[in-house]
Amino acid sequence: MNDIASALAAPALTEAAIPAEIFHRMRAANLARWQTGAQVDFDASVAFHRALPPHKQLAVAMRRAHAERRCLTQPRGGVATLAMQKALMIALDREGLADIVPTTTDSYTRNEQFAAAQNGVNESERLERSLLNGFPIVNYGLAAGRELIEAIDKPAILLTGTAMPKLTAEIGFAAGYTGYLGSGIAYTTSYIKELSIEEGIRNYQYLDRLAALYAEHGVELHRRQPGFLTGTNIPPCIAIAICVLDCLLAAAQGVRHYGLELAQTLHLVQDAAAIAACETLAQEYLARKGYRDVFTPVTSLHWMGAWPQDEAQAATLVSYGGTLAAIGGAVSVTTKTTHEAHGIPTPLANAEGLRITRMAIYLARDIRLDGLPEYEREKDLIAREVRAIVDKVLEMGDGDVAVGTVRAFAAGVLDVPWSPNRHVKSRVMPARDAHGYLRIFDPGALPLPKDILEVHTDGLRARAAAQGVPYDRNLAIQSVYELSEPLARLMPN
Amino acid sequence: MNDIASALAAPALTEAAIPAEIFHRMRAANLARWQTGAQVDFDASVAFHRALPPHKQLAVAMRRAHAERRCLTQPRGGVATLAMQKALMIALDREGLADIVPTTTDSYTRNEQFAAAQNGVNESERLERSLLNGFPIVNYGLAAGRELIEAIDKPAILLTGTAMPKLTAEIGFAAGYTGYLGSGIAYTTSYIKELSIEEGIRNYQYLDRLAALYAEHGVELHRRQPGFLTGTNIPPCIAIAICVLDCLLAAAQGVRHYGLELAQTLHLVQDAAAIAACETLAQEYLARKGYRDVFTPVTSLHWMGAWPQDEAQAATLVSYGGTLAAIGGAVSVTTKTTHEAHGIPTPLANAEGLRITRMAIYLARDIRLDGLPEYEREKDLIAREVRAIVDKVLEMGDGDVAVGTVRAFAAGVLDVPWSPNRHVKSRVMPARDAHGYLRIFDPGALPLPKDILEVHTDGLRARAAAQGVPYDRNLAIQSVYELSEPLARLMPN
Amino acid sequence: MGARTLVTGVIGADTHIVGNRILSMALEEAGYRVIALGALTPATDFVKAAIETAADAILVSSLYGQGELDCRGFRDLCVEAGLDDILLYVGGNLVVGKQPWPEVERRFLEMGFDRAFPPGTRVEDALAALAADFDRRDGDPPPR
């Protein structure tokens, strides 16, 4: 199907906005791929969105929170059946006081295996427990989506970790979801094995073009980029470089409201610096490309790497995750739970994670690090790293972000650690240094200046020395496990 | 009994060390007050302490942690019977990874109602659950204490919130406890209604003289001052002023290892500033009085005011409590649990609180705020406040700390919020300001300079304005409840 | 009929004065005559004060967990002193540890308290209960 879609799109890949009538034909082809696609009526959808009260519109909520320097809370959450999903979303809204209520789609839907998803629904109903890791919204279709939107009193966002978002997005927006998480570079490098970066970019150009179409009709949606990538020790410079590139691609399609996500490193100074640098750099490159009116709020994500089995240790990661987001000045935080290492949380555990986080935000609401020497240094470091990478990508694309990105991944100039995707070199190897900063052990072909790489290497050599272990790749592997280790090993008496 | 003891002491109150042979007679009289007193053999006790391995000596552990910039964890914990107490201490050591294991005495023992304590033990054995809020170590005596010390592989500290520590300390030290929490000013203002400040000071002069006697025999004990006072919104300047005065009184008796406790305000900057200022100011006044060799490590205490009933919110206070202690550079942290608002925690919940805290310390281990403008400002503010109070006290005592303290409380120059003690004016009223700092709403007769009081008043007026409430005493009462409020009220969507 | 008189205090060896003081202030503001005995108050002192002031109710606070021991026989003390049906409330963290409230409540009602209040009770709830109980009593015929 993607081939048809891309055949319909501009023959050669470019960042340029998809022309209206080509997009029109692309949509028709897309919606024809599964029966529920036929339920989508664009004008009716626009009308529905316009009728939504402001407090159920995520774009409004994010702009307000940004203006008032508040940090909103949002969990993840998806289960197999409509009844279960409705109960979950209500619990997150009421018991969890979530400011933003999610619908996470299941992994069959993410890979457009709708028949398998249907089987998952049936089995879940038979066994009366969810056998899917998310809600198959494409199978359920428009009416079910509307039922969920009406069941809650908050804005809703679709979390669909996929490189193939086109049907899910059409149905989700039509149902009344006002937020959509996903992007062409980030998700293609992290959620799929065979799909090329080019295809992934094309698929999200469709989604961004669709969001822009809603905007043309007076409906501002919250598009969001999942900068967490593989969630596994992603150094801020890699996450932010890809945030910037995905953002430029979205802006080119006409998107003017684009959130940026950063997974926490769990180092207070590095995270605060990364959050600040992320928005500054996005705006810097948007301005360079001539976009002066794109809103780019930053969302901070609770630790995305391996979690400890001990729920006490996990509670700390949840609580600290709220602290980091608040002190970093994030506009929202995406929460996890004490069940993280074990499995998808129960609604109760999920709501509890939200409250732990919310309390942490309250306590740190007015704390900022501006003026702290170490913080200012780290911000500058990150900015220099990101510019080195992004400038090179733009150069390789002769100014075209889409083309530059594809070439850069082929060359390893853009690289993502621990990527499942065959089209990503995944040579870059991050590790945690002596002071808890995430640094780069092996840069692969990342175009980072020598003096910057020394900062990384020094910290990592210091760690190896402090632990009395050799300075080798095992540092990177140890760092994958580090925060999941039991305290008796992590911090013995 | 206290009358005899004080009659035996120097007739008029003074800070001067109790002369050896007078102290000898005081000890004899004291140990004769309850049968287990006869079990104390000083030389045998000294021998036992000398035979303890270093890792079971709290003085050694605190000095090491201070040198290595580590933050040790210590819970509270006391139950009625020996069997229960032993199981509790083993759980805290093994399940909680506590660096310091406590024995909290019950409130009858704290008030020397040993017959009532015995009844509590009997009832607890009959009903097979603890009806006492601590362990009655005086009733159980020396052998039981030794059994507890031998059951664990960590240093042990006695937590005995009392103005009458003389028998408990004799038996505790003899049993092999290497740490003792308590001081004449702090506990007399917070734990008793009728006893005069003078009596309380005399009682702790006895205890400090006893610790010094052990030191003379080559046994360094960890004495510690409970700067948390009434635990209810104590502004750092009041806590630290009393830390300094209690410390000077202990030094005068010959103590050279004296820990200082500060309850957390739950404001990151204020707490870090208070911890730093506390040690600096203690050393400043010790030097002024000519003591150059007193070790004064600071311990940070988890929130000591009213806790939320919601265990999710409580988990955040526990976790943040570890973060604040680590970032503040405290040498140890005293932990609470998710049960705090409900009742004395189960051993499991207590151990869980320790692990939540320990994980938080690990994550923030290398974070410091030095150079952060707001932090440096707050440190200076606290220093100026403390000097204003302490200098006035020393002046009122014509240089004698004991005399000055008694006169200062009579005049309200020294004052403690929410004190149960008739001899404390308790006119001072703290409240939380617009940015979460603990400030002083009504200073009573505290000798704080006008410009400083304005800093306090401005922040509180800002809060009243922000909340649209009148600027009155209710701010102080609201502030007592604030952190115990459910999130739906504290931070609505 | 003049203002009702209430005796308040924290029973036993219990130093927790904050909640009791806030409660006493709130009761005064609500128009009651309040005899506040403060922290660390023996059971007998409550009764003595109630007699001396012809109190209508005694509000006992216990936070530290040993209230289960301190409060035993409290009603008997009152009866012996001739305060057969003075209104008796108790509130706070009444027992040691987190225990199911209904069970704790039962224990204290069996001790003869008219009402027991769980941890974290707010003053509004205390005021409402007093108002209700006094109203009922005003309705009742005077005790024999």
Next chain:
Amino acid sequence: MGARTLVTGVIGADTHIVGNRILSMALEEAGYRVIALGALTPATDFVKAAIETAADAILVSSLYGQGELDCRGFRDLCVEAGLDDILLYVGGNLVVGKQPWPEVERRFLEMGFDRAFPPGTRVEDALAALAADFDRRDGDPPPR
């Protein structure tokens, strides 16, 4: 006898490659010949690879929770392909949500896996199990 051959991969639509990759690296370092199929691998691809490489064992990873659906009939596929008694391991976060491990383990053993490994298993445990099972098999008479 040459090095044992192992097929590894993450089954179904599951993208979680980190643990599977670390595991595969560790198996190679331990001297095994490892055919790593990576993430998002259909059950049939495991079997195909096992036949082509005459593998001694298949190590299936499933982290995302849908393994309970993806792994059904896995042993049957092997049997149909003539791999009647190839050693089958499965590990990861095998089911949706936090469920009691013994029950989860039973489910996967009933599907025909020789061993199932709980969340957070370390590579050492995997290596130890393989060594033990291969030793046992070396002892056994060759299958009919």
